Amino acid sequence: QKEVEQDPGPLSVPEGAIVSLNCTYSNSAFQYFMWYRQYSRKGPELLMYTYSSGNKEDGRFTAQVDKSSKYISLFIRDSQPSDSATYLCAMSVTAGTYKYIFGTGTRLKVLA
Amino acid sequence: GAVVSQHPSWVICKSGTSVKIECRSLDFQATTMFWYRQFPKQSLMLMATSNEGSKATYEQGVEKDKFLINHASLTLSTLTVTSAHPEDSSFYICSGRESNQPQHFGDGTRLSIL
Numbered sequence: 213q214k215e216v217e218q219d220p221g222p223l224s225v226p227e228g229a230i231v232s233l234n235c236t237y238s239n240s241a242f243q244y245f246m247w248y249r250q251y252s253r254k255g256p257e258l259l260m261y262t263y264s265s266g267n268k269e270d271g272r273f274t275a276q277v278d279k280s281s282k283y284i285s286l287f288i289r290d291s292q293p294s295d296s297a298t299y300l301c302a303m304s305v306t307a308g309t310y311k312y313i314f315g316t317g318t319r320l321k322v323l324a
Numbered sequence: 325g326a327v328v329s330q331h332p333s334w335v336i337c338k339s340g341t342s343v344k345i346e347c348r349s350l351d352f353q354a355t356t357m358f359w360y361r362q363f364p365k366q367s368l369m370l371m372a373t374s375n376e377g378s379k380a381t382y383e384q385g386v387e388k389d390k391f392l393i394n395h396a397s398l399t400l401s402t403l404t405v406t407s408a409h410p411e412d413s414s415f416y417i418c419s420g421r422e423s424n425q426p427q428h429f430g431d432g433t434r435l436s437i438l
Contacts, residue, residue: 255417255429307424316367
């Protein structure tokens, strides 16, 4: 079993839809959770950074962490074709630890 | 804020040559920098971690003599692929982190060895 599981997709949605992206994990010691967006042939761009359980909102993006279920989500409201990219979740045990454990990434396609 | 610049973005060279890739943090001090390798449609594979002024820590299976990493300042790290061969062709991405902040990534370098 992988330490972090993420559905690779592709996930296709119409423009304006609400998108839900998810990751599950097995290590209960993870406390820091990140979501990155990666366009083709580009480096990952940090979207959300959360600590422990709860919700965090930034514009059209909402990150949720449920540590009891070992499950994190990223919601994208009013999705746009420009949101088409690969979304990577990442986790770490501490803020200072140098290793992130990444999911495999979910490819999202938002259709105009 | 938190911009990481990586150069070159694409390099093609002959087998046997060495290639240097630069990674710079433009608006923060990267106490730790990381080098990743990414294969098509796969996630990031950590190659090594470097702290400013210290020797890099390499992940298991990564040849330290082939992938030389230098982190001489808080804003610059370099990865040199020595005696590159076609199997070294890949997408290399660096990231930097200041203190306990999250990692910020460069835009990657596409390396093609002929």
